[in-house]
Structures are given as C-alpha cells and as structure tokens.
Amino acid sequence: MNRRRLLAAPLVLAACSRATADPVATELPPLKSITSFPLGVAASGDQFTDPAWARLVRANFDRITPEWEMKAEAFAPAGGGFDFSAPDRLVGAALAARLSVFGHTIVWQEQVPPALQAIDGDRRTFAAGFANYVRGVAGHYVGSLDGWDVVNEAVADDGSGLKTRNAFMANLGPDYIRLAFEHAREADARTPLLLNDYNLEQLPEKRRQFLRLAENLLRAGAPLTALGTQTHVPADLPRGAIAACLRDLASLGLPVHVSELDVSLARARGPERPAAIVGETVDALMALPERQRFGLTIWGARDRDSWLVRGGRRDAPVLFDDAGRPKSMAAALVEALR
Ligand code: G3I
Numbered sequence: 009m010n011r012r013r014l015l016a017a018p019l020v021l022a023a024c025s026r027a028t029a030d031p032v033a034t035e036l037p038p039l040k041s042i043t044s045f046p047l048g049v050a051a052s053g054d055q056f057t058d059p060a061w062a063r064l065v066r067a068n069f070d071r072i073t074p075e076w077e078m079k080a081e082a083f084a085p086a087g088g089g090f091d092f093s094a095p096d097r098l099v100g101a102a103l104a105a106r107l108s109v110f111g112h113t114i115v116w117q118e119q120v121p122p123a124l125q126a127i128d129g130d131r132r133t134f135a136a137g138f139a140n141y142v143r144g145v146a147g148h149y150v151g152s153l154d155g156w157d158v159v160n161e162a163v164a165d166d167g168s169g170l171k172t173r174n175a176f177m178a179n180l181g182p183d184y185i186r187l188a189f190e191h192a193r194e195a196d197a198r199t200p201l202l203l204n205d206y207n208l209e210q211l212p213e214k215r216r217q218f219l220r221l222a223e224n225l226l227r228a229g230a231p232l233t234a235l236g237t238q239t240h241v242p243a244d245l246p247r248g249a250i251a252a253c254l255r256d257l258a259s260l261g262l263p264v265h266v267s268e269l270d271v272s273l274a275r276a277r278g279p280e281r282p283a284a285i286v287g288e289t290v291d292a293l294m295a296l297p298e299r300q301r302f303g304l305t306i307w308g309a310r311d312r313d314s315w316l317v318r319g320g321r322r323d324a325p326v327l328f329d330d331a332g333r334p335k336s337m338a339a340a341l342v343e344a345l346r
Contacts, residue, residue: 030324031333039068039327039338042345045293046154048110048305050075050268053094055313056101064332065309071108071154073267073305074098075315078111080119084141088123092148099152110305112267113157113204114145115188117174125175134179139191147195155200155302157236157267158192159185163205163221167213170221185221186230193231200302204236204267209245209253222260234302235260236267243271244278245285254292263302266293270307270325271337272316283340286327290344 040047051072055061065072076082077095085091102109121141127133146156162185164171171177176184189201203222208215218235225232235257239250257264266289271282293301308314312330316323327338 030335031329031331032336032339034339036334036338036342039341040070042342043070043304044298044345045301046070046108046303048073048303049309050305050307050313051098051102051309053077053098053101055309056098056105060332061309061313062105064328066105066107068328069107069306069309071110071303071305072098072102073110073112075307079113079116080121083145084119084121084123086122090144090148095149099149103152108154109152110267110303111149111153111156111199113160114142114192115158115176115184116160117171117176118161120175128175128178131179134175135187138176138180138184138187142188142191143195146192146199150196150199153199155202155234155265156192156196157204158201159188160204161206162203163214163218165207165211165214167211167217169217186225186228189225189230189232200233200263201231202234202236202265202267202302203232204238204265206238206240206268208237208257209239209241209249212252215253215256219256219260222262226260232262234263234265236265236302238268238307239266239289240268240270240307241272241285242275242277243273243280243282243285244276245271245281247281247284247288250285250289251292251295254296258296258300261300263300264293264296265302266304268305268307270314270316272323272325274316274321274323282324283336286337287340287344290341294344 047069048071049069052075077098082094083090083092099109124137162170170182192201205218271285273280306326308326310328310330310332311324314325316325329335
C-alpha cells in the first residue's frame, strides 16, 4: 500500500465506522411504496433463510437480482448442460416472497461456461454451443423474469471498444453480442433483454463506446430492449456524473436500469457524499419519461450483505446498516421522491 493510501486508511476506517453508525432518526415509509419505478436489491439464496433480511427486503423492495445464482458459475457445470437447481431455488423463494426477479446474467466474459471454453478455437462447434447455451438459459426462465442482462460488461474500460480477451470474441468476433440477443429472443419472445455495464458514470469514453455498441445493435435489428448501468461508484463521485450518464443512455429512447447501485466510502479519496449521490441518482431517473425508468437496483440490502465488505473489508455502501436500520442514503431516496 503506498504512502497516500496508508495515510488515507485511518480516515477511510473512520468514515466507514461513521457511515455504518448512520441510522436516520425519522421513521421512513417502505421504500417501494414511494417509488414510481421498480426498486430492486441484489440477493442470494441463503439470504432468504435470514428472517431479518427477508423482512427488510419484502417491506422495501419490489424485486431481486440474483447476486450469483443466475450466472454460469452456478448453473453451467464443467461437463456441459445445465444445473438450474440453485437459481430455481432462489427464484422460488423470491416469488414466494412476492418479489419479482431480474435475470443476471447470461453472457459475461468473466464466466465463460466451461463446456464452451473447452471448445475454444473450434469456431463452428463453438457457435452451435453458444446458441444452445443462450437458448437453454433464456428458455428455462421464460415468463418468470422482469428482464435479463443478456450481455454484461462487454466494453473495455479504456474506451478502445469491446473487451477482446475472451472466448466469445475469439470464436464469434464482436457479433457474439448480437447473436446473444437473437438467441435469447428465439427462446423467449417477450422478456426485456438488456445490455449492462459498469463505470459508465466515471468513464465518458467507455460510455461513448457502450452507446455506440447499443446503437449498432439497434441498427442491426438486435432485440435490445433496455440499457443497464451498474453504478458501483465511489462516495466522492462528482456532482452531475450520474445525471450526465443517464441522460446519455436515455438518448437512444430505451428504458434505463440503474442496475447495481452502491456507494463506496472505502473507494472515496475526496469529500464523501453518499446520500447526495443517491438523491442525484433518483433525480436523474425521475428526470426520464416514466416509460424509460426500467428501475433502480441496490447491490445489497444491508451494509453487511455487500460484496464490498467481504474478506474483512470495511465499507458502508448501501441504504440500510448492518442492523437493517435506514441510513442517510435511504432518507435521501425518500427525500428525492417527495
Ligand atoms: O460459490 C459459493 C457457493 O457454493 C456458496 O453456497 C455461496 C454461499 O453464499 O457462496 C458462493 O460464493 C460466492 C458468491 O459470490 C456468494 O458470496 C461465489 O463464489 C462468488 O463468485 C460470488 O461473487 C459474486 C461476483 O459477482 C461473481 O459472480 C458477488 O457476490 C457479486 O456481488 C458480484 O457481482 C458483480 C455483478 O455480477 C457484475 N457487476 C459487478 C458486481 C460486483 O463484482
């Protein structure tokens, strides 16, 4: 850790502990009761066995996004085929709790299904395997989901275009993205099909490439129905960055999903403004026509549920503290909706 990081560490820890002890005094209404768009939260199957988590999520959210059970790591075994037992359990638990489910994600270069990776290089067989894989996943959940992140994180951070070092690109070229949407639509005629990516708020060049990809998909007639911006942001994100991002994404006329919002204190290097960032996110979403507000999904219910605190890391990135009490970020969401 360099000297700057070392000096900042105590400040970060102090900020985290301050933010964790940040419950609001006033009683807030159930958050989903005041949003004019679906309010989602990341979830994993084992969390449904925690009564406190289930009570908090049922009261405040409309839908869940599986944090990991609807990815290749959970349902695409090395020997090929599918094992949907984990995602089916999660979908069942969500529907039983009267929560809808948003599917995340079919094609992600971080998790190439092992059976496809094994045929890397044999382009014809790979193309057939890819089509069967996408149709198999989308087809299994027909009619069950609010939408799918069909392709996740396809765009390079450096603004050069698409990420290239993956088996999808190696065997199918850039067309893998259009093919993924076409195969998903072949298996499911109605579910909204989304393109999702991260750092679109902080990296305007990456955002430009993401928009270019979306425009090219639409021009090619791909069944792209909405756009997702993950919005994993540091707590010192400059004012206006999220509004500019949502404005740009909405310029294509498609619905926009803020798909994985969390606001990291640990990643902030300047003045932290987590509540202001949540308020600005809601304002930016509400500035869109209602038909373009696909939804807002928070990437974790309580701070303790966040991926950002795993492995002993300290942070306070979401709306509710470890005890399930609403924090100033939750109050800012309510305030922005008043
Ligand atoms: O695999 C075990 C499983 O066997 C066990 O039953 C379960 C118990 O909870 O844990 C599983 O472990 C890990 C899982 O998170 C739950 O913590 C998985 O190994 C691990 O890969 C998984 O990490 C997830 C990661 O994506 C990779 O899928 C994180 O939770 C999740 O927050 C993160 O989310 C990503 C989005 O999909 C894309 N955008 C970035 C975001 C953060 O990295």
